[in-house]
Amino acid sequence: MSAVDLFTPVRLGAVELPNRIVMAPMTRSRAGAGNTPTDLTVEYYRQRASAGLIITEATQVSADAQGYPDTPGIHTVEQAAGWRRVADAVHADGGRIFTQIWHVGRISHPMFRPDGSQPVAPSAIAARGELYAGAAGMVPFPVPRALETAEIPAYARLFADAAKRAVFDAGLDGVEIHAANGYLIDQFLRDGTNARTDAYGGSVANRARFLMEVTEAVSHAVGAQRVGVRLSPNGTFNDMKDSDPAALFGHVAEALNPFGLAFLHVIEGIGGPQALPEGATPVAPLLRRIFKGPFIINGGFTREAGDAALANGDADLVSFGVPFIGNPDLVERFKRGAPLNEPDRGTFYGGAAKGYTDYPALEPVEA
Template identity: 45%
Template structure:
């Protein structure tokens, strides 16, 4: 059995949640080649709907936003139709769907995108990362720096993607401003070396993230808009500086985002609890916290100590479609099969056993 704090209901914007668990966003590479999620994707998310708040894998708002093979999009009519089936499956099984909007920026390769163009980024600085392509691993190329006008275009793409998510039947969207992708790149001094209004100072580096959040909230409602951040995560070759630099950047960013009254703040947390506490002090709505390496007995810790309202689950939920029942009853958990994380097909995706066979 787990802490009673996990089983308290919560109002999240327009949603009534029965408990404090959620599905964390996890890339699974099962979309069709054109980025449309198919029936298998709908089955996967429907299986995990008991988690209540189901946050989808990263979903590109445009062709430029794609970084990996067979990741889903949410910018064409076909994408909307595919996500409609996912939303239906989640709703039919009692859950609520938020689609995570992820523009990868420089973490891409022309081989993996529909138009095969050079990636875009805040500055023309390569991530120097290995990117898996159909021909095997290749280094991410030097990206093209976005002009100020193009930045406005990207904001428009996010707005359109959010509207498309709602048109598909999703309950909201999560803005991915974390884990080394485009919005996070604007926050990191070693990736953003601009000298205009989108670079240089703390305020300027935060501007793009804030403008994306404002545009989406204006389009679909702040009560259907969440955002994810990952302070000091060095993913994708990012370096945000020392502890004090990170704290200064994110205290400003979160303080400004708090004014928008977004429905939640999702923190992929590296361990600076002082910083996390400062977010809690200013954030007006729900806070979600994910920690790397968190074990079963630590799932409720941040809720119990007041740092979080919701505990999203990653690998536990991936390997256990009925993770809610297993945690409620103290049942053993399935082990994760790492070899099938991105392999495609049903194996390691929709075939994990449940306590009660379907």
């Protein structure tokens, strides 16, 4: 057992953190014109600057990377300027902030693509179910277009270009590569979505190739000490599955070691929506043993469960999602053992200040 708890300082790559409480990335669908952060975005993240590290909502690496209404990008000058305002506000309040960079792949629709074309993916396999398309309501997922082998390196460059904008133009402290939750990189990883027969399909190493190329490009662009990767080994969201998650993600964790990344962030819940599927074998403990850098765990943790995970050596940091929505001062509430605000789930996606920046904070402690 270790004496480490959620309030023990830690270093993640290039960044020193005052605590091990990470704000997990969460889509909130409140970007403004041009998918640009707004004044409300600035205030939302500023309010949560006491987190050891904020990881922002996923940000598109290109105009054709979008799959949901009003999600922000990091591929234009205007978007970078918007994120600069966010970064400046968080830094002014003593915080540290990475942005999560993504391409949604098949989890999209022609309506989200500037030229109205089909979404892209490793293989022409549609996700089962429907996609939320804003005013259009729920629409079936279309069959994506399988990327040609020669096209794939350009997608790795999109991630690198986005990372450069995030760090050098927007002033964010780093980036998290979104390789989880059924989006483009995860689609390459899993054999349920990757039926390719070229160098990006078939074997575990081939399916991991795209993630490794993205990680190499991003690390070269901004320095590996400002780069993290997020994985969801047992995740089924967006109709995902793999025949052997332990073999696949064990290989991925080992292959990521030489980069010297800031962290590996793994979603493997202990309860709630992120709980393990029935009958699934946990993979996070295996990845914890294999990966040599800082390890973040996510998925339904309470303060007590988070402290236990750190004390037991299951992780180096714990990320919290929904509790940060309703509690901008979550760190202080954990410190005081104070009750948590209940988040308004009806305002999770889209809207204005209600359910976004209007949750009450604790009264200051009198000296």
